[in-house]
Amino acid sequence: MASPGLWPAGRASLGPPALQVLADPAGRLIWASDALPGAVHDLTAARTHGIPAALAADDVKCWADKAYQDAGPAVRVPFRGKNLRGWRRRHNRDRAKIRSLGERALATPKWLLENVLGIEPAEEAEQPVRRTQDDMWALNLRAAQQFHAREGHLRVPRKHVEHLAGTAQGTAGPGGHQAGADEVVVVKLGTWLDNVRKRADRLTEQRRADLDALGMRW
Structure with missing residues:
Protein backbone atom coordinates (compact mmCIF):
# COMPACT_ATOMS: atom_id res chain seq x y z
CA MET A 1 0.00 0.00 0.00
CA ALA A 2 3.02 2.24 -0.03
CA SER A 3 3.10 2.60 -3.81
CA PRO A 4 2.47 6.20 -4.94
CA GLY A 5 -0.72 7.22 -6.68
CA LEU A 6 -2.96 4.47 -5.33
CA TRP A 7 -6.61 4.46 -6.38
CA PRO A 8 -9.16 2.99 -3.94
CA ALA A 9 -11.38 2.29 -6.88
CA GLY A 10 -14.42 1.39 -4.82
CA ARG A 11 -16.28 -1.82 -4.44
CA ALA A 12 -16.97 -4.63 -6.84
CA SER A 13 -20.58 -5.43 -5.98
CA LEU A 14 -21.85 -8.73 -7.34
CA GLY A 15 -25.00 -8.84 -5.29
CA PRO A 16 -24.37 -8.87 -1.53
CA PRO A 17 -20.51 -9.02 -1.43
CA ALA A 18 -18.49 -5.81 -1.76
CA LEU A 19 -14.74 -5.51 -2.21
CA GLN A 20 -12.36 -2.60 -1.73
CA VAL A 21 -9.42 -2.58 -4.13
CA LEU A 22 -6.21 -0.59 -4.54
CA ALA A 23 -4.59 -0.04 -7.92
CA ASP A 24 -1.30 1.45 -9.03
CA PRO A 25 -1.14 4.45 -11.42
CA ALA A 26 -1.34 2.08 -14.41
CA GLY A 27 -4.59 0.55 -13.21
CA ARG A 28 -3.02 -2.75 -12.09
CA LEU A 29 -4.62 -4.41 -9.10
CA ILE A 30 -2.23 -4.57 -6.14
CA TRP A 31 -4.61 -5.34 -3.26
CA ALA A 32 -8.17 -6.50 -2.68
CA SER A 33 -9.99 -6.64 0.63
CA ASP A 34 -12.06 -9.36 2.19
CA ALA A 35 -15.71 -9.20 1.21
CA LEU A 36 -18.21 -7.16 3.19
CA PRO A 37 -22.01 -6.98 2.76
CA GLY A 38 -22.95 -4.93 -0.27
CA ALA A 39 -25.02 -2.54 1.84
CA VAL A 40 -21.90 -1.30 3.70
CA HIS A 41 -21.07 2.25 2.60
CA ASP A 42 -17.82 2.64 0.65
CA LEU A 43 -16.20 4.91 3.25
CA THR A 44 -17.24 2.64 6.11
CA ALA A 45 -15.76 -0.34 4.28
CA ALA A 46 -12.51 1.52 3.62
CA ARG A 47 -12.18 2.44 7.28
CA THR A 48 -13.02 -1.12 8.33
CA HIS A 49 -10.07 -2.34 6.28
CA GLY A 50 -7.83 0.45 7.58
CA ILE A 51 -7.18 1.97 4.15
CA PRO A 52 -7.32 5.71 5.00
CA ALA A 53 -5.20 5.25 8.13
CA ALA A 54 -2.57 3.19 6.28
CA LEU A 55 -2.33 5.73 3.47
CA ALA A 56 -1.97 8.60 5.92
CA ALA A 57 0.66 6.74 7.96
CA ASP A 58 2.85 6.23 4.87
CA ASP A 59 2.04 9.69 3.45
CA VAL A 60 0.59 8.17 0.27
CA LYS A 61 -1.87 10.22 -1.77
CA CYS A 62 -4.65 8.59 -3.76
CA TRP A 63 -7.75 9.39 -5.80
CA ALA A 64 -11.25 8.26 -4.95
CA ASP A 65 -14.85 9.05 -5.83
CA LYS A 66 -17.44 11.13 -3.96
CA ALA A 67 -18.35 8.27 -1.63
CA TYR A 68 -15.03 8.78 0.16
CA GLN A 69 -15.69 12.34 1.36
CA ASP A 70 -14.08 12.90 4.79
CA ALA A 71 -11.76 9.90 4.37
CA GLY A 72 -8.81 12.05 5.38
CA PRO A 73 -6.04 14.18 3.85
CA ALA A 74 -4.50 11.24 1.97
CA VAL A 75 -7.64 10.64 -0.09
CA ARG A 76 -8.39 13.09 -2.89
CA VAL A 77 -12.04 13.28 -3.89
CA PRO A 78 -13.93 15.43 -6.42
CA PHE A 79 -15.48 18.71 -5.40
CA ARG A 80 -19.25 18.81 -5.33
CA GLY A 81 -21.25 21.29 -7.36
CA LYS A 82 -22.20 21.98 -10.96
CA ASN A 83 -20.67 25.42 -11.51
CA LEU A 84 -17.10 24.89 -10.36
CA ARG A 85 -14.38 27.18 -11.67
CA GLY A 86 -10.63 27.50 -11.67
CA TRP A 87 -8.51 24.92 -9.94
CA ARG A 88 -11.53 23.08 -8.51
CA ARG A 89 -12.81 22.43 -12.02
CA ARG A 90 -9.35 21.28 -13.14
CA HIS A 91 -9.11 19.01 -10.10
CA ASN A 92 -12.36 17.26 -11.02
CA ARG A 93 -11.38 17.02 -14.69
CA ASP A 94 -8.03 15.40 -13.86
CA ARG A 95 -9.70 12.90 -11.57
CA ALA A 96 -12.26 11.99 -14.23
CA LYS A 97 -9.46 11.20 -16.70
CA ILE A 98 -7.96 8.50 -14.47
CA ARG A 99 -11.21 7.00 -13.23
CA SER A 100 -11.00 4.33 -15.93
CA LEU A 101 -7.82 3.04 -14.28
CA GLY A 102 -9.73 2.26 -11.12
CA GLU A 103 -12.46 0.55 -13.12
CA ARG A 104 -9.78 -1.56 -14.83
CA ALA A 105 -8.55 -2.74 -11.42
CA LEU A 106 -12.08 -3.81 -10.49
CA ALA A 107 -12.24 -6.08 -13.51
CA THR A 108 -9.73 -8.52 -11.98
CA PRO A 109 -11.68 -9.49 -8.83
CA LYS A 110 -14.89 -9.57 -10.84
CA TRP A 111 -13.34 -12.02 -13.30
CA LEU A 112 -12.02 -14.20 -10.47
CA LEU A 113 -15.41 -14.27 -8.72
CA GLU A 114 -17.25 -15.28 -11.87
CA ASN A 115 -14.76 -17.58 -13.58
CA VAL A 116 -12.76 -19.12 -10.72
CA LEU A 117 -15.22 -19.19 -7.82
CA GLY A 118 -18.32 -19.49 -10.01
CA ILE A 119 -20.19 -16.65 -8.31
CA GLU A 120 -22.77 -15.19 -10.67
CA PRO A 121 -24.04 -11.59 -10.45
CA ALA A 122 -27.25 -11.32 -8.48
CA GLU A 123 -30.56 -10.77 -10.21
CA GLU A 124 -31.76 -7.16 -10.22
CA ALA A 125 -34.39 -7.82 -7.54
CA GLU A 126 -31.74 -9.36 -5.25
CA GLN A 127 -29.21 -6.57 -5.51
CA PRO A 128 -28.88 -3.93 -2.78
CA VAL A 129 -30.37 -0.58 -3.70
CA ARG A 130 -27.84 2.22 -3.94
CA ARG A 131 -29.35 5.03 -1.91
CA THR A 132 -28.71 8.62 -2.91
Whole structure:
Protein backbone atom coordinates (compact mmCIF):
# COMPACT_ATOMS: atom_id res chain seq x y z
CA MET A 1 0.00 0.00 0.00
CA ALA A 2 3.02 2.24 -0.03
CA SER A 3 3.10 2.60 -3.81
CA PRO A 4 2.47 6.20 -4.94
CA GLY A 5 -0.72 7.22 -6.68
CA LEU A 6 -2.96 4.47 -5.33
CA TRP A 7 -6.61 4.46 -6.38
CA PRO A 8 -9.16 2.99 -3.94
CA ALA A 9 -11.38 2.29 -6.88
CA GLY A 10 -14.42 1.39 -4.82
CA ARG A 11 -16.28 -1.82 -4.44
CA ALA A 12 -16.97 -4.63 -6.84
CA SER A 13 -20.58 -5.43 -5.98
CA LEU A 14 -21.85 -8.73 -7.34
CA GLY A 15 -25.00 -8.84 -5.29
CA PRO A 16 -24.37 -8.87 -1.53
CA PRO A 17 -20.51 -9.02 -1.43
CA ALA A 18 -18.49 -5.81 -1.76
CA LEU A 19 -14.74 -5.51 -2.21
CA GLN A 20 -12.36 -2.60 -1.73
CA VAL A 21 -9.42 -2.58 -4.13
CA LEU A 22 -6.21 -0.59 -4.54
CA ALA A 23 -4.59 -0.04 -7.92
CA ASP A 24 -1.30 1.45 -9.03
CA PRO A 25 -1.14 4.45 -11.42
CA ALA A 26 -1.34 2.08 -14.41
CA GLY A 27 -4.59 0.55 -13.21
CA ARG A 28 -3.02 -2.75 -12.09
CA LEU A 29 -4.62 -4.41 -9.10
CA ILE A 30 -2.23 -4.57 -6.14
CA TRP A 31 -4.61 -5.34 -3.26
CA ALA A 32 -8.17 -6.50 -2.68
CA SER A 33 -9.99 -6.64 0.63
CA ASP A 34 -12.06 -9.36 2.19
CA ALA A 35 -15.71 -9.20 1.21
CA LEU A 36 -18.21 -7.16 3.19
CA PRO A 37 -22.01 -6.98 2.76
CA GLY A 38 -22.95 -4.93 -0.27
CA ALA A 39 -25.02 -2.54 1.84
CA VAL A 40 -21.90 -1.30 3.70
CA HIS A 41 -21.07 2.25 2.60
CA ASP A 42 -17.82 2.64 0.65
CA LEU A 43 -16.20 4.91 3.25
CA THR A 44 -17.24 2.64 6.11
CA ALA A 45 -15.76 -0.34 4.28
CA ALA A 46 -12.51 1.52 3.62
CA ARG A 47 -12.18 2.44 7.28
CA THR A 48 -13.02 -1.12 8.33
CA HIS A 49 -10.07 -2.34 6.28
CA GLY A 50 -7.83 0.45 7.58
CA ILE A 51 -7.18 1.97 4.15
CA PRO A 52 -7.32 5.71 5.00
CA ALA A 53 -5.20 5.25 8.13
CA ALA A 54 -2.57 3.19 6.28
CA LEU A 55 -2.33 5.73 3.47
CA ALA A 56 -1.97 8.60 5.92
CA ALA A 57 0.66 6.74 7.96
CA ASP A 58 2.85 6.23 4.87
CA ASP A 59 2.04 9.69 3.45
CA VAL A 60 0.59 8.17 0.27
CA LYS A 61 -1.87 10.22 -1.77
CA CYS A 62 -4.65 8.59 -3.76
CA TRP A 63 -7.75 9.39 -5.80
CA ALA A 64 -11.25 8.26 -4.95
CA ASP A 65 -14.85 9.05 -5.83
CA LYS A 66 -17.44 11.13 -3.96
CA ALA A 67 -18.35 8.27 -1.63
CA TYR A 68 -15.03 8.78 0.16
CA GLN A 69 -15.69 12.34 1.36
CA ASP A 70 -14.08 12.90 4.79
CA ALA A 71 -11.76 9.90 4.37
CA GLY A 72 -8.81 12.05 5.38
CA PRO A 73 -6.04 14.18 3.85
CA ALA A 74 -4.50 11.24 1.97
CA VAL A 75 -7.64 10.64 -0.09
CA ARG A 76 -8.39 13.09 -2.89
CA VAL A 77 -12.04 13.28 -3.89
CA PRO A 78 -13.93 15.43 -6.42
CA PHE A 79 -15.48 18.71 -5.40
CA ARG A 80 -19.25 18.81 -5.33
CA GLY A 81 -21.25 21.29 -7.36
CA LYS A 82 -22.20 21.98 -10.96
CA ASN A 83 -20.67 25.42 -11.51
CA LEU A 84 -17.10 24.89 -10.36
CA ARG A 85 -14.38 27.18 -11.67
CA GLY A 86 -10.63 27.50 -11.67
CA TRP A 87 -8.51 24.92 -9.94
CA ARG A 88 -11.53 23.08 -8.51
CA ARG A 89 -12.81 22.43 -12.02
CA ARG A 90 -9.35 21.28 -13.14
CA HIS A 91 -9.11 19.01 -10.10
CA ASN A 92 -12.36 17.26 -11.02
CA ARG A 93 -11.38 17.02 -14.69
CA ASP A 94 -8.03 15.40 -13.86
CA ARG A 95 -9.70 12.90 -11.57
CA ALA A 96 -12.26 11.99 -14.23
CA LYS A 97 -9.46 11.20 -16.70
CA ILE A 98 -7.96 8.50 -14.47
CA ARG A 99 -11.21 7.00 -13.23
CA SER A 100 -11.00 4.33 -15.93
CA LEU A 101 -7.82 3.04 -14.28
CA GLY A 102 -9.73 2.26 -11.12
CA GLU A 103 -12.46 0.55 -13.12
CA ARG A 104 -9.78 -1.56 -14.83
CA ALA A 105 -8.55 -2.74 -11.42
CA LEU A 106 -12.08 -3.81 -10.49
CA ALA A 107 -12.24 -6.08 -13.51
CA THR A 108 -9.73 -8.52 -11.98
CA PRO A 109 -11.68 -9.49 -8.83
CA LYS A 110 -14.89 -9.57 -10.84
CA TRP A 111 -13.34 -12.02 -13.30
CA LEU A 112 -12.02 -14.20 -10.47
CA LEU A 113 -15.41 -14.27 -8.72
CA GLU A 114 -17.25 -15.28 -11.87
CA ASN A 115 -14.76 -17.58 -13.58
CA VAL A 116 -12.76 -19.12 -10.72
CA LEU A 117 -15.22 -19.19 -7.82
CA GLY A 118 -18.32 -19.49 -10.01
CA ILE A 119 -20.19 -16.65 -8.31
CA GLU A 120 -22.77 -15.19 -10.67
CA PRO A 121 -24.04 -11.59 -10.45
CA ALA A 122 -27.25 -11.32 -8.48
CA GLU A 123 -30.56 -10.77 -10.21
CA GLU A 124 -31.76 -7.16 -10.22
CA ALA A 125 -34.39 -7.82 -7.54
CA GLU A 126 -31.74 -9.36 -5.25
CA GLN A 127 -29.21 -6.57 -5.51
CA PRO A 128 -28.88 -3.93 -2.78
CA VAL A 129 -30.37 -0.58 -3.70
CA ARG A 130 -27.84 2.22 -3.94
CA ARG A 131 -29.35 5.03 -1.91
CA THR A 132 -28.71 8.62 -2.91
CA GLN A 133 -28.30 11.40 -0.37
CA ASP A 134 -31.70 12.73 -1.42
CA ASP A 135 -33.24 9.29 -0.73
CA MET A 136 -31.75 9.17 2.75
CA TRP A 137 -32.78 12.76 3.51
CA ALA A 138 -36.37 12.00 2.50
CA LEU A 139 -36.42 8.86 4.66
CA ASN A 140 -35.04 10.63 7.73
CA LEU A 141 -37.29 13.67 7.21
CA ARG A 142 -40.29 11.39 7.07
CA ALA A 143 -39.21 9.88 10.39
CA ALA A 144 -38.88 13.38 11.87
CA GLN A 145 -42.34 14.31 10.62
CA GLN A 146 -43.80 11.15 12.11
CA PHE A 147 -42.17 11.87 15.48
CA HIS A 148 -43.41 15.48 15.43
CA ALA A 149 -46.95 14.46 14.54
CA ARG A 150 -47.03 12.04 17.45
CA GLU A 151 -45.14 14.02 20.10
CA GLY A 152 -45.88 17.61 19.05
CA HIS A 153 -42.19 18.59 19.09
CA LEU A 154 -38.81 17.59 17.70
CA ARG A 155 -36.84 17.25 20.93
CA VAL A 156 -35.57 13.79 20.05
CA PRO A 157 -33.25 11.93 22.46
CA ARG A 158 -29.83 11.11 20.99
CA LYS A 159 -30.42 7.33 21.04
CA HIS A 160 -34.03 7.40 19.86
CA VAL A 161 -34.98 5.28 16.85
CA GLU A 162 -38.14 5.81 14.83
CA HIS A 163 -40.02 2.98 13.14
CA LEU A 164 -41.52 3.83 9.76
CA ALA A 165 -44.33 1.55 8.64
CA GLY A 166 -45.86 1.31 5.18
CA THR A 167 -42.68 2.16 3.31
CA ALA A 168 -43.27 2.29 -0.44
CA GLN A 169 -42.31 -0.80 -2.42
CA GLY A 170 -38.77 -0.56 -3.75
CA THR A 171 -37.68 2.08 -1.22
CA ALA A 172 -34.21 1.49 0.15
CA GLY A 173 -34.12 1.19 3.90
CA PRO A 174 -31.02 2.03 5.96
CA GLY A 175 -29.74 -1.51 5.37
CA GLY A 176 -29.59 -0.92 1.62
CA HIS A 177 -32.14 -3.55 0.57
CA GLN A 178 -35.48 -2.97 -1.07
CA ALA A 179 -38.20 -2.51 1.50
CA GLY A 180 -41.53 -4.21 1.00
CA ALA A 181 -44.81 -2.35 1.06
CA ASP A 182 -45.58 -3.46 4.62
CA GLU A 183 -42.03 -3.55 5.96
CA VAL A 184 -41.07 -1.47 8.99
CA VAL A 185 -37.92 0.60 8.48
CA VAL A 186 -35.88 1.58 11.54
CA VAL A 187 -34.41 5.10 11.43
CA LYS A 188 -31.84 6.34 13.97
CA LEU A 189 -33.60 9.68 14.20
CA GLY A 190 -31.78 11.08 17.22
CA THR A 191 -28.37 10.40 15.71
CA TRP A 192 -29.42 11.86 12.37
CA LEU A 193 -30.71 15.10 13.87
CA ASP A 194 -27.53 15.48 15.91
CA ASN A 195 -25.44 15.08 12.76
CA VAL A 196 -27.66 17.54 10.88
CA ARG A 197 -27.04 20.20 13.54
CA LYS A 198 -23.30 19.75 13.15
CA ARG A 199 -23.48 20.48 9.42
CA ALA A 200 -26.28 23.04 9.52
CA ASP A 201 -24.21 25.58 7.59
CA ARG A 202 -24.13 23.20 4.61
CA LEU A 203 -27.87 22.57 4.37
CA THR A 204 -29.92 23.93 1.50
CA GLU A 205 -32.56 26.52 2.32
CA GLN A 206 -35.30 24.00 1.57
CA ARG A 207 -33.92 21.35 3.88
CA ARG A 208 -33.45 23.83 6.69
CA ALA A 209 -37.00 25.11 6.14
CA ASP A 210 -38.38 21.55 6.28
CA LEU A 211 -36.85 21.09 9.73
CA ASP A 212 -37.75 24.59 10.92
CA ALA A 213 -41.37 23.75 10.17
CA LEU A 214 -41.07 20.91 12.70
CA GLY A 215 -39.58 23.16 15.40
CA MET A 216 -35.99 22.05 14.94
CA ARG A 217 -33.66 23.35 17.67
CA TRP A 218 -30.36 24.31 16.08
